[in-house]
Amino acid sequence: MKRFTLISLFVVLAVMVVAVIPAAAQLGETDVSSFTVQNVGTAKAEMVQITFVTEAGVEITPTELNGGQPNPFSLEVGESFEVYVPGIADLPSDRYSVVISADQQVVAIANLVGQGKVNFNGSYSGFSGGSSPFYMPAVVFNYYGWNSLISVQNVGTDPTDVTVAITCNDGTVGTLSATGVAAKSSVHFDLETVIPTGFTANTKCNGSAEVTATNGQSVVAVDNQTAAATGNTQSYSGFVSGGSILYVPAIYTDYYGWNSSINVRKLGAGNVTVDVTFSDNETASCALTDATPSCLLYIPGEHPGKGYFGATLDANGAEIIAVVNAANGKQAQTYNAVVDGTGTETVGIPSVMKNYYGWNTSFTCQNVGATATTLKVAYDGYAANAYDTAELQMGDTVEVVQGGESFLPNGYQGGTTVTANTTGASVACIVNFNNAGLMKTGDWSMSYNAFNK
Numbered sequence: 001m002k003r004f005t006l007i008s009l010f011v012v013l014a015v016m017v018v019a020v021i022p023a024a025a026q027l028g029e030t031d032v033s034s035f036t037v038q039n040v041g042t043a044k045a046e047m048v049q050i051t052f053v054t055e056a057g058v059e060i061t062p063t064e065l066n067g068g069q070p071n072p073f074s075l076e077v078g079e080s081f082e083v084y085v086p087g088i089a090d091l092p093s094d095r096y097s098v099v100i101s102a103d104q105q106v107v108a109i110a111n112l113v114g115q116g117k118v119n120f121n122g123s124y125s126g127f128s129g130g131s132s133p134f135y136m137p138a139v140v141f142n143y144y145g146w147n148s149l150i151s152v153q154n155v156g157t158d159p160t161d162v163t164v165a166i167t168c169n170d171g172t173v174g175t176l177s178a179t180g181v182a183a184k185s186s187v188h189f190d191l192e193t194v195i196p197t198g199f200t201a202n203t204k205c206n207g208s209a210e211v212t213a214t215n216g217q218s219v220v221a222v223d224n225q226t227a228a229a230t231g232n233t234q235s236y237s238g239f240v241s242g243g244s245i246l247y248v249p250a251i252y253t254d255y256y257g258w259n260s261s262i263n264v265r266k267l268g269a270g271n272v273t274v275d276v277t278f279s280d281n282e283t284a285s286c287a288l289t290d291a292t293p294s295c296l297l298y299i300p301g302e303h304p305g306k307g308y309f310g311a312t313l314d315a316n317g318a319e320i321i322a323v324v325n326a327a328n329g330k331q332a333q334t335y336n337a338v339v340d341g342t343g344t345e346t347v348g349i350p351s352v353m354k355n356y357y358g359w360n361t362s363f364t365c366q367n368v369g370a371t372a373t374t375l376k377v378a379y380d381g382y383a384a385n386a387y388d389t390a391e392l393q394m395g396d397t398v399e400v401v402q403g404g405e406s407f408l409p410n411g412y413q414g415g416t417t418v419t420a421n422t423t424g425a426s427v428a429c430i431v432n433f434n435n436a437g438l439m440k441t442g443d444w445s446m447s448y449n450a451f452n453k
Contacts, residue, residue, distance in 0.1 A: 032085065032086050032112075033085040033086075033110060033111070033112055034082055034083060034084045034085060034110070034111045035082070035083050035085075035098065035108050035109065035110040035111070035126075036080050036081065036082045036083070036108060036109050036111075036350040036351040036415075037050075037075070037080060037081055037083065037100055037102075037106050037107070037108045037350065038075070038078070038079070038080035038106060038107050038108070038348050038349075038350035038351075038415045038451075039075035039076065039077055039078065039079055039080075039102070039104050039105075039106055040078070040104075040105050040106065040107050040346075040348035040417075040451060040453045041077065041102075041104030041105040041106070042077065042104070043077065043104060044074060044075070044076050044077060044104070045074055045075045045076075045102050045103055045104035045106060046074050046103055047072045047074070047101075047102060047103045048072055048073050048074065048075055048081075048100065048101070048102045048106060049061065049071060049072035049100070049101045049102070050062070050065060050071050050072075050083060050098060050099075050100055051098065051099045051100075051101070052091060052096040052097070052098055053096060053097040053098065053099065053182075053184040053185050053186075054094060054095075054096060054185065055094075055095060055182070055185050055186065055187070056182060056185065057159075057182025057183055057184065057185045059099075059184070060091060060096075062088050062089075062090045062091055063090070064088070064089070064090065065083055065087070065088055066083060066084040066085075066087030066088055067084075067087065069081065069083075072101075075102075075104075075106070077104075078348070078378070078380050078415055078417050079380050079414075079415060080350045080351060080380060080414060080415035082351065082413065095186070095188070097153050097184055097185050097186045099184055105453065107125075107126060107348055107350055107451040107453075108125075108126040108350065109123060109124065109125050109126065109350050109351060109448045110123065110124055110126070111123045111433075111446065112224065112233075112235065122224050122233040122234065122235030122333075122446050123235055123333075123433060123446035123447065123448045124222050124235045124236055124237045124448055125237050125336075125448045125449040125450075125451065126237070127155075127220045127237060127240075129155070129218070129220075129240060130153075130155040130156070130218030130219050130220040130240065131218050131219070131240040131241070132211075132212050132213040132217065132218055132219055133210045133211060133212045134152075134210070134211040134212075134218075134219050134220060134221055134238055134239070134240060135208070135209070135210055135211070135238055135239045135240075135241075135242070135265065135267060135321055136150065136164075136208060136209040136210075136211065136221060136223055136238045136239075136265075137208050137238075137239065137263045137264065137265040137294060137321045137322050137323050138206075138207075138208060138223065138225070138234075138236070138263035138265075138294075138323045138325075138334075139166050139191075139205070139207055139208055139209045139223060140191070140205060140206050140207075140225055141166070141168075141174070141191045141195075141196065141199060141203060141204070141205040142191075142201075142202075142203060142204050142205065143204050143205060143206045144204075144227075145227040145228065145229055145230075146225055146226065146227050146232075147190070147191040147192040147225065147226060147228070148189075148191045148223050148224075148225050149188065149189070149190045149191065149192070149223065149224040149225070149226065150164055150176070150188070150189045150191070150209070150211075150221055150222075150223050151186050151187070151188045151189075151221060151222050151223075151224070152164065152178075152181070152186060152187050152188075152189075152211055152219050152220070152221045153184070153185070153186040153219060153220050153221070154181045154182065154183055154184065154185060154186070154213065154217055154218075154219055155184065155217075155218050155219060155220055156183055156213070156215075156216070156217030156218050156219075157183050157217075158183055158215055158216075158217060159180045159181060159182050159183065159215070159217075160180075160181050160213040160214050160215045160217035160219070161177065161178065161179045161180065161181070161213070161214040161215070162177065162178045162181050162187055162211065162212070162213055162219060163175060163176070163177045163211070163212050163213075164176040164177070164189060164196075164209050164210075164211050164221075165209060165210045165211075165212070166196055166205065166207055166208070166209045167207050167208060167209070167210075167292075167293055167294065168203075168205035168206065168207035169205075169206050169207050169292055169294055169295065169296065170205075170292070171291045171292055172198070172199070172203060172205060172207075173198050174195075174196030174197060174198040174199040174203070174205065175196055175197045175198060176189045176194065176196050176197070177197075181213075183217075192226070192228060206296060207294055208263070208265040208293060208294035211238065220237070220238065220240075221237075221238040222235065222236065222237050222238065223235065223236055223238070225334075227332075230330070230442070230443070231442025231443040232327065232330075232331065232332040232443045233332060233333075233443045233446070234325055234332045234333060234334035235334060235446065236323045236334040236335065236336055237336060237449070239321040239336070239339075241267070241319070241321075241339075242265075242267050242319045242320050242321035242339055243319060243320070243339035243340045243341060243342075244314070244315045244316070244317050244318060244319060244320070244340065245312065245313065245314050245315070245339075245340035246312070246313040246315075246320060246321070246322050246337040246338060246339055246340065247310070247311075247312055247313075247337065247338040247340065247343075247366055247368040247395070247428060248262065248310055248311040248312070248313065248322075248324050248337050248338070248366075249310055249338070249364045249365065249366035249397050249428060249429065249430050250308060250309075250310065250324075250326075250364040250366075250397060250399070250430060250432075251278075251299050251303075251308075251309060251310070251311055251324060251326070252299065252307070252308050252326055253299050253300045253303050253304065253305060253306050253307060254300065254306040254307075255306065255307055255308045256328075257328040257329070258326050258327070258328045259298075259299060259300050259326070259327060259328070260299040260324060260325060260326045261296055261297060261298045261299060261324075261325045262276075262296070262297045262299070262311075262313070262322050262323070262324050262325070262337070263294060263295075263296055263322060263323050263325070264286060264288070264294060264295050264296075264297065264313065264320055264321075264322045265288075265293055265294040265320060265321050265322070266288040266293050266294070266315065266318055266319065266320050267318075267319040267320065267321065268318055268319050269290055270290070270318070271287065271288070271289050271290075272287070272288040272289075272315055272316070272318040272320070273285060273286075273287050273288075273315075273316060274286050274287075274288065274295070274313055274314070274315050274316075274320060275313070275314045275315075275316065276297065276302070276311055276312070276313050276314075277311065277312045277314070277395075278303055278309050278310070278311045279309045279310040279311065279395050279396065279397065280305070280309055282302075282303050282305065284297060284302035284303065288320075308399070309397070310366050310395055310396070310397040312395055313337065321336075321337070321339075322336070322337035323335065323336055323337065324336070324337055326447070330443070331434065331443050331444065331445035332443060332445070333432060333433075333445050333446050333447040334447060335430045335447040335448060335449050336449050338366070338368055338428040338449075340368070342428070342452055343368035343369055343426035343427055343428045343452055344426060344427065344452035344453055345419060345420040345423070345424075345425055345426070345427065346417065346418070346419045346420070346452075346453050347365065347417070347418040347419075347427055347428065347429045347450045347451065347452055347453070348415065348416075348417055348450060348451045348453055349363055349415060349416040349417070349418065349429060349431060349450040349451075350415050350450075350451070351413065351414070351415065351431075352379070352402050352412075352413070352414065352415070352416050352431065353402060353412065353413045353433070354402040354403055354405065354408045354409070354410060354411070354412040355403070355410040355411060355412075356411055356412060356413040357435075358435045358436070358437040359413075359433055359434070359435045360402060360403050360433070360434060360435070360436075361402050361431055361432060361433050361434075362399055362400060362401040362402060362403075362431070362432050363399075363400055363416070363418075363429050363430065363431045363432070363450065364397055364398065364399045364400075364429065364430055364432075365389075365392075365397065365398055365400070365418055365427055365428065365429040366392075366395065366396070366397045366427070366428055366429070367392040367393060367394055367395060367396050367397075367425065367426070367427060368394075368395075368426050368427065368428050369394065369424070369425055369426025369427075370394050371394075371420075371422055371424050371425040371426070372391055372392065372393050372394070372422065372425070373391065373392060373420040373421055373422035373425035373427070374388045374389055374390065374391050374392070374420075374421045374422070375388065375389040375392065375398065375418050375419065375420060375421065375427060376388055376418070376419040376420075376421055377389065377400060377416065377418055378416065378417045378418075378419070379405070379408065379412075379414060379415075379416050380414040380415040380416065380417075381414055382407060382408065385405075385407040388421060418450070427452075428449075428450070428452060429449075429450040430447055430448070430449055430450065431447060431448050431449075431450060432445070432446075432447050433445060433446045433447070
């Protein structure tokens with residue numbers, strides 16, 4: 001039986017406020033969260049304040065966070081701070097949403113751990129705002145042992161009713177609903193224990209979902225998908241909107257044992273053909289209809305050539321969204337495909353690690369614009385060690401492994417800023433985590449999207 005102790009959602013609400021569902025989702029016997037906040041503004045953030053919100057809508061603003069950090073606190077440009085939720089003495093054990101307020105632009109990512117005989121681990125990025133409808137490109141129910149855990153946060157100012165409409169790839173439709181969700185609070189739908197209306201216990205669903213709110217309110221949502229028997233966890237943030245062209249910085253066919261898949265959903269009406277071009281010019285496609293608005297592309301079946309590469313998805317004028325999954329049998333992780341036009345010259349990466357309590361990271365950046373460029377990589381606290389990558393043409397990717405950065409000490413945890421050196425260039429990045437020492441007890445890998453600014 002799962003015991004739910006801490007959960008958080010966060011949203012980046014405009015320039016000065018970030019709303020977070022910090023990640024300690026209801027996964028294991030006991031669940032804990034942490035979230036990392038980074039200043040991606042142009043000046044020192046003199047005031048960064050963390051406020052927790054209960055499911056009843058009660059706001060709690062501790063005066064002190066973990067490690068004796070005062071609340072509010074300050075962050076230099078590019079600096080990050082990890083909030084370890086169980087380390088906050090004045091915060092009762094409960095499930096929370098989070099609002100982060102600041103006088104500079106800040107971003108946040110959340111990490112979750114479900115602890116028990118089998119351990120779960122996931123990560124996802126915060127949001128820049130909500131909407132209704134809000135979209136989830138990948139939802140699973142009783143699908144080869146996988147089930148979704150969908151958390152929806154009301155980022156409006158008044159209570160709202162929430163509906164999650166799930167459409168499976170075979171056309172089966174199921175719904176979830178909750179009434180009176182308080183402003184800034186969250187509601188959680190655990191499909192391991194809840195059967196959506198329209199499904200039965202025998203339904204097997206791999207599909208997508210649309211989340212709506214009433215009373216003119218906006219919502220955001222994350223999905224922590226798990227395979228309970230093994231602890232495999234795939235966590236991702238949903239979408240406010242999509243685009244006709246999407247970019248995928250990193251996918252794999254038997255790359256050190258990792259294989260990828262892409263879940264694609266269309267947002268409008270009508271038939272849509274999605275064409276996929278891999279960075280080595282191999283191709284694939286899938287067809288979407290109103291009855292089956294999503295598809296799953298398993299990359300080893302679409303690109304049998306082994307290795308690591310990027311991809312571009314083209315919906316030929318229609319609007320789509322997608323998430324990218326990777327697994328190696330023991331571990332699983334997910335990130336969002338990048339919508340065309342959302343890349344920027346500068347990318348903020350809130351958290352990277354080099355043997356930080358056994359955790360290691362890498363990040364992969366893709367040129368998602370037409371202008372060729374090199375990239376400047378600068379770690380918080382190591383400005384003197386900043387360096388440039390090789391030149392990237394449109395669609396090209398580069399992977400940077402923190403374990404290979406000799407100037408970073410063991411135990412490093414901090415933020416990174418990646419900047420295109422050519423004016424007008426456009427870049428997007430994703431981050432992968434793993435902890436090899438913990439793999440025997442469950443899934444100890446995760447991914448998240450870095451932040452464009």
